[in-house]
Amino acid sequence: MQRQESVEPWALRFAQFINRFGTLRVSVLFVFLTLIFTMTGTYFLRIYIIGDVKLEDFMSAIILTIVSAPWVLFFFSELVKQLERSRGHLAEVITQLERLREEDILLSRELQNNIKQLNYEIEQRKNAQAERENVFVELENEIKDRAEKEAQALRLSTLLRSIIDASPDLIYYRNEEGQFAGCNRVAEQMTGRTEAELIGLTPHEVWEEELASQVAASDHEVLEKNASITEEIWLRFADGRRGYFEMRKVPFYAKDGSRLGLLAFGRDITERKQAENIVAKASKDKTKFIATISHELRTPLNGIVGLSRMLRDTKLDKEQFNWVSTIYASGITLGNIFNDIIDIDRMGRDKLELSLKTVSIKDFTEELSSIIKLLAADKNLAFDTEIREPLPDFVEVDGTRLRQILWNLLFNAVKFTQKGKVSLSVEARTSGDGISHVTFRVGDTGVGIPQTELDKIFAMYYQVNLPEHQSATGTGIGLAICQQMVSLMNGEIKVSSEIGKGTCFTVELPLPISKRPMQVEELQVRGLNILLVEDIELNVMVAKALLEKLDQHVDVAMTGGEAIKMVRDKQYDLILLDIQLPDMTGFDVATTLHDEGLVEQTSIVALTANVIKRRQEYLDSGMDDVIAKPVKKSRMIEVFNSLFSEQPYDAHKPKEEEPDRELDAILDLDLLQMLVDTIGHEMVSTSVKVFEENMPVYLEILQLSLSANEKDEVCSQAHKIKGAAGSVGLARVQKVANQIQQGDHPAWWENVHDWVEELTFAAVQDMQKLSDWLTKQDIDD
Structure with a gap:
């Protein structure tokens, strides 16, 4: 194959040359070239051999060439033809070989690719097998882990379930x-x-x-x-x-x-709830006990203070006057001790509150000093009062609380001073914001307080250890209450003392300067028809004497039933109503009188020794005001003036318009109009606001009690709602609450849930009606 490739080029070129110029032309050219070659060869050969050239030498060469040339030409023609055929065949072979070679190359490439692919697939299969083995290993591990996790989850689930069940x-x-x-x-x-x-x-x-x-x-x-x-x-x-x-x-x-x-x-x-109920009951029992003790002690005290005060106004010699004054001062002292005890209970129930009034600091100090002088004189002590001007004419302060603070301090000063004097001074510094910073100082020349005890004396029930003055020890509650009240007034109380030389208490109070004139202490109304409802003869005697001395007409009822009968028979301007009566409470009497419409033109004032309740609670129960026992003349005059002097009630005053029927079924319009006319729109609005704030609590307790099937508590709560609703003129709420409180109704359990639902609905709807009515009244005014 390699040899053929070495010969093939000149033979192919020669054959191509013959084919290009033609066989004849190439043959003539070949003969011509042969003649030339023969003649030239003969010439040189003859010259070389013989050294001479003859014509016949050329002729023989020419003849020989002519004779041999056709055969040579034929030979070459056949040779060319054979070569051409060979070339064609060779070309075909070469072409076939090339094709076979190309196919071989393609097959070889394909084989190589297949081998590569096969190698790749083999490698992939090896990798896949390795991966499969890894997957199997991982799967085995995962199955193992999952089994462990499932076992752990089962254990945790079992544990959790055990915990939940346990x-x-x-x-x-x-x-x-x-x-x-x-x-x-x-x-x-x-x-x-x-x-x-x-x-x-x-x-x-x-x-x-x-x-x-x-x-x-x-x-x-x-x-x-x-x-x-x-x-x-x-x-x-x-x-x-x-x-x-x-x-x-x-x-x-x-x-x-x-x-x-x-x-x-x-x-x-449940146990906690029961404990709370027990605590609540204990608190109620304690409050009831304190109220009962207060009532029982204040009842005779009322007689002592009232009669001694009245006795001082009679003609007495100096010695008799001093004796009576001592009785009077002692009675007031006991009254203040009762106030301390009651305030302890109030502080425990977060019900200690202030009632601001217009007070003259100068008159207040002089009045308090006049009583303390009696206590000091009884121990042969001097008492000095110093009022340092300038003082504001009037300030806004709770006079009762301020009197209680200073009384405790002054009473302690007298109690712990054996000789020397007790002093009270007052001064004021007015700031530009309408606040007067009033400072009271109570000093004495008594036993003094050790420096180590000064930071403890305001603690509840704490008593300074004074062995040489055991007779002067007390309850240890007065100073604690003083500090609470001073704090309630946003003030500050401080003490300085020296053993054997005395003690000084300083009370600093920021008091608003009053722009309103102080209420006139002189009685502005006389000749009132008053019904005094009181069951204790001593209290009747004191109160009746005081009222008659104030030029009032007084009838007396000793029981609630008797009072109701007398009101049915006669129209009164004022009812002074004791709360604890032998046959019913004063609240029951007031409710009955309101329900029967007997007091539309009559004011009811609670006259009670139970000062546990707040004033607002009496107002919510249908009272127009409250006077605490022992009865003070100043308080009596204050109440009378507030109820009758400014806008005396005109029984013949016609109504301006007839209320619509729907509103009349929801609200007690007569009562509301009477309340607006007597105590004022602002007070009525305040009462309504208090009721609105408390009603959700009342309803919540009612629902809870009903859910607990506590029938007595449901009736009790309904009674409370009834009284509160009646005091603000919510007639429909009062009516529904009255149904709920009737626990002896034969179908009470069958109907009580519907009644409670009706009460809840009425409380919301009727309160809006009441607010709209009050707004309209305010606009009309």
Whole structure:
């Protein structure tokens, strides 16, 4: 193949040359070239051999060439033809070989590619096998890990389930449709059903309708607001027992954030509730005890103070006057001790409050000094009063509380001073903001207080250890109350003392300067027809004497029933009503008189020794004001002037317009108009506001008591609502509350839930009507 390739080029070129110029032309050219070659060869050969050339030498060469040339030409022609055929065949062979070579190359390449692909596939299969083996290993590890995790999850699930079941708390969860989806053992015990039995049920299929509605309502609130809530509710166990539960309800979610339902956790706080009830009852009992003791002690004290005060106004010699003055001062001292005891109870119930009035500091100081002088004189002590001008004419202050503060300090000064003097000074510094900073100083020359004790004397029940003056020890509550009251007035109380030389207490109070004139202490109204309702002869004698001395006409009733009968028979301008009567309470008397419409033109003033209650509580119970025992002449004049002097009630004054029937069925318009005319629009609005603030609490307690099936508490709360509603003219609320309080009604349990629902509705709707009516009255005024 290589040799053929070496010959092939000149033969192919020669054959191509012949084919290009033609066989004949090439043959003639070949003959011509042969003749030339022969003749030239002959010439040189003859010259070389013989050395001479003849013509015949050329002729023989020419003839020989002519004779041989055709054969040579034929030979060459055949040779060319053979060569051409060979070339064609060779070309075909070469072409075929080239094709075969190309195919071989392609096959070789394809084979190489296949080999590469095969090698790659083999490698891939090796890798895949390795990966498969790794996957199997990983799968085995994963299966092992999953098995371990499942075992751990099972253990944790079992542990969690054990914890949930062992928990003393109630636990359940519900889905979005409100159906139980699971619970713990406490829930099973409560409902009397297993978890499997509970799953798929709604609260209405588990509990009675009322309880189920409460549970479903709070659950709905959690899902609607998508927020957790805490509530307290009475739940009933399957065995009939009831438990008071503090429920915490929260929404819970899946990993993808979708909400699954709600979880509820309930802690049985029945014992705590019972403890709270016991504490509340103990507090009520304590308050009742203090009120009873206060009433029982103030009743004779009322006679002592009243009669001694009246006796001082008679003709007495100096010695008799001093004796009576001592009795009078001692009575006032006892009264202030009672006030301290009562204020302790009020502080414990956060009911200590201030009642600001216009007071002249100068007159106030002189009045207080006149009483202290009697106590000081009884111990042969001097008493100095210093009023440092300038003082503001009038300030706004709770005179009763201020008197109680200074009384405690002055009484202690007299008590702990054996010789020397006691002093009271007052001065004031007025700032530009309308506030007068008034400073009272109470000093004495008594035993003094050790420096180590000064920071303790304001603690409740704390007493300074004074062995040489054991007779001068006290209860240890006066200074504690003083500090509380001074703090309530935004003031400051300080003390400085030196053993054997005396003590000085300083009280600094920021008091607003009053722009209103002080209420005139002189009685502005006389000749009133007054009904005094009092069951104790001594109190009747004192109060009747005082009223008649004030030029009033007095009738007396000793029982509530007698008072009601007398009011039915006669019109009175004022009823002074004791709260504790032998047959009923003063509140019951007032309620009856209001219900029968007997006091539309009559003011009712509570006359009571029970100062535990706040003034607003008496107003809410149908009273127009309250006077505490022992009765003070100044307080009596103050109440009379406030009720009658400014706008005396005209019984013949015609009504301006006839109320519409719908409003008349909701509100007691006559009572409301009377209240506006007598105590003023502002006071009525204040009373209504207090009722509006307290009513939600009343209703909540009522609902809770009803849920707990506490019939007595439901009736009691309804009675409270009835009295409060009646005092602000909410006739329909009062009527519904009266139905609820009638616990002896034969169908009470069948109707009480409807009544409570009606009461809740009326409280909201009627309060709006009342507010609109008061607004209209204010605009008309």
